[in-house]
């Protein structure tokens with residue numbers, strides 16, 4: 001594994017000025033225990049063997065690096081899709097939950113807690129808890145439970161308990177508060193975070209578990225005789241699929257890394273999730289990072305048509321990487337993402353997740369040389385978004 005400032009934070013968990021662990025004193029021992037266990041266990045041969053075996057036989061890795069012929073022709077470059085949409089449960093999230101559940105098991109934990117917004121992380125967590133025979137409690141905003149009823153049903157079917165968060169706006173940030181409160185009351189439970197957010201060591205750990213994506217991209221390109229890609233493009237909610245797709249390319253300065261956020265109805269519409277443009281430094285979910293907040297430091301409710309990008313912050317490693325210019329960021333509106341989702345369906349016969357459609361939409365904003373190799377990380381499949389697509393495309 002190559003090291004760089006975007007992969008290894010300092011001892012306190014800072015990537016440049018962002019990161020750290022801003023947590024209640026009561027949680028300090030639990031977070032310390034997690035940090036120590038992660039470092040002692042997750043780099044061993046024993047862990048790697050179990051982890052890679054499950055990724056292969058349960059998740060279905062390696063996922064293909066698909067040469068998108070019709071896109072390549074249209075956009076005038078060699079465009080590849082990394083097919084995370086083909087993972088078990090339909091997205092990249094399971095790479096992380098597999099890694100963390102093995103760690104939880106190793107730590108002797110019996111109860112897993114998580115929060116979820118759209119329900120995708122809740123489903124990925126409930127899935128691995130079923131697999132490992134561990135109790136699973138998922139906190140979810142009451143409003144999100146209504147909006148995402150099929151995912152609630154999936155979690156219940158997998159044996160998880162879904163607890164509604166009934167405070168505040170009854171959405172993700174309230175579910176997060178509830179999960180942290182639970183962890184404070186029951187520090188022996190294992191808190192399974194779903195993106196490169198949260199207190200140190202979560203961002204580093206989740207990026208490590210997702211780094212399998214860029215490890216495979218690099219190997220798969222090498223097999224075709226190609227060198228490094230010129231550009232790697234990924235959408236960013238908290239930033240876990242992007243961190244995974246960028247990981248092994250951070251240290252290769254020739255590779256341009258492009259993070260795509262949700263502009264919602266427009267960056268300055270008041271209904272957006274474009275954190276790298278609108279955000280300012282503050283503490284969210286236990287780390288110092290860029291977040292959307294008002295002048296009193298209250299978190300602003302984000303908006304995106306895609307539930308997975310509807311997050312008011314961005315992981316500290318991305319905040320640092322964008323601030324230092326290593327990663328370039330773009331914002332894509334709801335309308336642009338919908339158009340890209342339809343284009344991908346029609347051109348390649350792949351219905352992408354709305355999140356992934358944001359990454360695809362950036363292709364229209366770039367210009368290419370014919371021999372350039374572009375990798376778009378297709379973070380998930382579009383089945384979960386079919387109702388949104390149905391509403392958007394009534395005249396097909």
Ligand SMILES: *Cc1c(COP(=O)(O)O)cnc(C)c1O
Pocket residue numbers: 090091092093120121194195196235236237238239240241242308309353355356379380381
């Ligand atoms: C959750 C999700 C995302 C956003 O999460 P990241 O941590 O930013 O990757 C993106 N795509 C899909 C399909 C998702 O389910």
